[in-house]
Amino acid sequence: MEVREAMHAPAQWVDADTPVAEVARQMKAEDIGALPVGEDDRLIGMITDRDIALRVVGEGRDPQKTAAKE
Template structure:
């Protein structure tokens, strides 16, 4: 199965200078845990709910003044629409990530592939393997 058949679309991104308060509002409204961050029409990072908790709230930063670029995880690991879900899962496992932006042949973001998408598209075995692989054990 191709990633384009399993991903959810559309997917949006925020500009690097977006206040994290707006990012959090978007996450709550759309019930999502990660938002890609872009600058000059290129993806430059991801901001997750965990980034907001650890890099904004825990440090006492002002969410109205702190920008997405200041607290995002830099760099973007992505998949292509034509890749197989199995290849995408392998990449997610290798990079220990749970959400993957999906780009088309024009390098435009057209969707996101999440652990939930994998579970719905392929069944619980592959999703279970992915969940186990990306879940960090904390002591």
């Protein structure tokens, strides 16, 4: 299997300042569990559904106010 066979097209990404709640909505709409995070046209990381569950919801943070870069 080649990588392109496992990937969705076109590639999706989110801005570093995107609220986590919006990231979750985008993941649901696209049926994906991870999104690259970009800032100033550079990849700075990845955010996963697990990150949202454990680092935002699990820690009692507000998903409307928590940015993807956090």
